Amino acid sequence: MTIRSSGSDFYCPIPARPQRSDAGEIEARSMRWMESFGACEPERVRHLGASGINTLFIGQFPEAREDYAQLFADFTTYTFLWDDVFEDRLHTRPRARTIADLLGRIGVLERPRLAPEPTDPWRRAWTDITRRARDLLPPDRYATWEPIWLRAYLGDCWEVFLLDGDHHPSADEYLTLRRHTFGLATFTGVLDLAHQRPLTDAERQDPAVQAVAETAEVIVVIDNDLYSAPREALIDKSGGASITSVLANHYGCDQTEALARSVALRNRIMTLHMKLREQLGRGASQAAAAYARDVGQLIRVVLDFRLLNRYTAPYIEGRGAVPVASVVLPAAFSETGADTSPPPLPSFDWWWDALDE
Template identity: 30%
Template sequence: MPPDAVAEYADGLCYTDLMAGYYLEAPDEVLQAIADFSAWFFVWDDRHDRDIVHHRPAAWRRLRRRLHSALDAPRVHLHHEDPLVAAFADTLTRLYSFLPPTWNARFARHFHDVIEAYDREFRNRVEGVVPPVQEYLALRRLTFAHWIWTDLLEAAAGRELPDPVRKHSSYRRAALLSQEFAAWYNDLCSLPKEIAGDEVHNLGISLIHHEGLTLEEAIREMQRLVAKCVDAFLVAEADALQFALGLDDGTARGKELSAAVRTCVRNMRNWFSAVYWFHHESGRYQVDSWDDRSTPPYVNNEAAGEK
């Protein structure tokens, strides 16, 4: 975004507000780092989109390599020539300071997968490939970064969760449903923009292309899936909270672990209200007020990726 666009649009995009509504009870420095990372993620998503629209595969390949490198050695990239890479490194150095190296390594593994999923989306969009619904949903869990936002729940709670806790079916299902809701609701709100831009990566577009639904039918089906996700989460949330209570075995460690899991699960619930609010307040989705419904007015269309 050029400076005048930042002044005009930045606050109205509400990127940091979204995180403030999700990671409640996080210390200020943790919330700031997560909010900055979230803002970076949206900017990265727009760069990725512009590299596709303006046919810049070499620029995308270069950025992909740089992000993988920065993920493993962020301090080396703090002053990188590409501001997007430098900003990524900056947010990582802060996020990596809150929890043990084992959490950092897991976060890095998860984000390496996100970068590669973005590469698959790049190729699909360049080649005009609309993934079938189930294939799309599996890929969407990566492009929406389900496990990244879930990992960050632990940073907000101030404790790394042991693998048996984090991978327990009740905890993992609640976490997955909170993110599925967010991703599918995002697709619903992004559908007008993405249809206008001839995009191929959207649940509604997959339903239309592979299931033979009309636009109106696809919207109704997305609304049904989103509502079903809410209902399923309420059941999963109760199971996860019961699981958390059972972790309190009377020891100090058990009590602390139980409290951390309860904090994480409560914040999973916050994702529903935060995401709903964000999509109706952020200027990112108000396509009816744009000159071009496929392109947000704050996006800089210059060849930034070629620098």
């Protein structure tokens, strides 16, 4: 499956930052940490490590404290590998077991120090990283992680049921649930702490601050859907949804038109994101302005994931690394914004209300 988009129509004015010097060391520690649990084939872990996913990801946050950077790297390693295994087994795994596993992880979040030591290697890794997060984060911030992951895992259950093929979500429903399943709020919720520029409670409740984070989370979802399409086709996730399949079903159009509509949608949201970022840069505190820039960097770094072997030659259970036909997105992007009016996404209309103008 080959899907292409030209740089001239893809809006992303956020440049990549210089890499932090210890990113490779953090990457190596993260892969050793994950491999120590024996949760999946060592070859799968090494395949992900060879891509340099955390060197790219953590490298874009050179000012982040090392303990936060390591936590971010380990969360990334764990969630990407668990997602790979979860996706590969969706067709054969009993749904009741899948839901029980997800609820078990929520139980660990609720009581990380009281949870019994699990025997399942995936659960052991999850318990370890959850306990470290509980020790690192202030209590009020850790308290936000349980609902973030509860929504993520409920969204995973929603994705499982979509495999029946008897429900076709709207773009609004799809992006609402998919935003949760991607789990980027795990990072957007603590980036200010990682950079030692904590937002006040009032700043965290500011609609513009919340909207700049949520727009980034949804842009990342759309971008990931676009560049992971060849990988998803290889896995043959029949019945699963993506932003292009959702729009194709809604408009009754082919894949090419659906791709164009997807890019146009993310460009409108990206244009709003940049306006919110400029607004916070003008009238907010230095901490809020820096937070908006750091959140925007997540868009760029996840967009650059398209170059990793997870998408160009994904690891398939029993087959190893399998090259796919193409990488969807281009090497250079437009710096020209798009229509600033709200698209037909009623759950997100409030983002535009957060603009001063």
